[in-house]
Amino acid sequence: MGGPRTLSQVLLLSAFGIAFVSSTVSVTGNTTQENSTSSTPSTVSKESCRGVNLQDPSRSIFAAVDSLVGELSCKRKENASLSEDSFVEVEQNIRRIVESSIKVFLDLGTNESGSDVLEQIGILDNLDVENYKDPSFIRLWFSLKMTFLLPFVNERFLIQLGNKNFSCGSFQELVKSLSEGIEPSQTTRKQQIYRNFILGYLTRKNLEEPGCIENVNGSEDWVEKNLKSFLVFATLQELKTINSNFSTRDVLEKLSPRQKAELILDPESDESGDVDIVREIITSVTKSGNEELLTQFFQDFTQLRKQVLNS
Incomplete structure (x- = not known):
């Protein structure tokens, strides 16, 4: 009973502890309001069950998750003393926090649209300039956080994502994760991702490396890094506009x-x-x-x- 806590327990307590504090603040506010309007308790009760109070706790949980992901990414890069098995265990535990938190949020919340779910959770809030240029962080962020939210991804979110100043390495990590995370049969979803995120990002002129055409070995390598399975949704004219050196001969089979x-x-x-x-x-x-x-x-x-x- 009094022994040392496991890594899983520490992670769960840290994430949900933050959420508990936010929830307590929210409940305290509601209690004050209820006391000041005691003549209409039924109205206050209805107000408190509309799901709006879930936003702060949910954002707190995901902010805690971002901190954990950042620490994990840092320790991996520094080859910290944790073994590979320990790293895998940490990833699995963070993944459980995210999956269960999303389930609770959706079960208790209102039937929001995909956009509202992503905004209320604050999925992009904790990405900063350092993260944009860190492919290892982006891989973990997607694997541990975005994977469970793919059903709620829509045009507005994808445009926002494409406007972030990712390095080409981080962008390519996202394309790889999306290509692996979306079923081949979901052609409408994949086309939406290509149009609003991939094409939007690759055609931007205000990036350090427009089109991500540097550090690639020919057109086949460029396609493999920047388009993956989304290649088939592009027109040849778009490909040539993005990459003036694009050769259809090199990718004919694709x-x-x-x-x-x-x-x-x-x-x-x-x-x-x-x-x-x-x-x-x-x-x-x-x-x-x-x-x-x-x-x-x-x-x-x-x-x-x-x-x-x-x-």
Whole structure:
């Protein structure tokens, strides 16, 4: 009973202790209000159950989590005395805090929209300039915090995320985590992430490294680092606008049927007149054995051809 506390107990007490203090302050305020309006206790009771009082405790919990993530990231970089197993245990314990806190917040709160959930929790509040340039912190932040909130991500949040001054390394860590965290079948969600976050960030001119085109070994490496599975949602024109050295030849196998059709029909593309590339594209879609892929290619080709002829 009186023995030393485990690491898990310390983490839970630190996070929920902060939330308890905030909750106590909130309750004290409500009690004062109730005493001053004792003639209408039913009204006060209704006011206190609308979920608005959950915001401060929830933000406190997630602020504590950010502090724990920052400390964990720091100790990892400094090769602290903690063993790898201890690091893994800490990550698992923080993950439990976040998962259970979100569940409690959603169970007790009102049916807010995704935007309100993210704002009330204050998901971006504790990211600062140092974090923006620290890929290891961003990896932990996403793994331990954002993973459980992906269902609530929407256009407004993604635009906000794309406007943060992440270093290319941190941005690439986010793209990797999002690519792994979103199911391939969630095409609408993935397209939303590409349009509002990835494209928004890569087309910004006020970054230290616009387009993240430095420290890459060719177009395939650039795509792998900055687009991952979101490549198929880009147009070839967007890719060339972001990266003037972009080569479709280097990533031909990764292109979607629509992108391949776009390549053949693009009058400004050097590759469109390249017989070898055209032959390679046709061969790749006809010999794939995937009838759905073949149908999609010719549908896209027909649609894009009409657009070219009418332009």
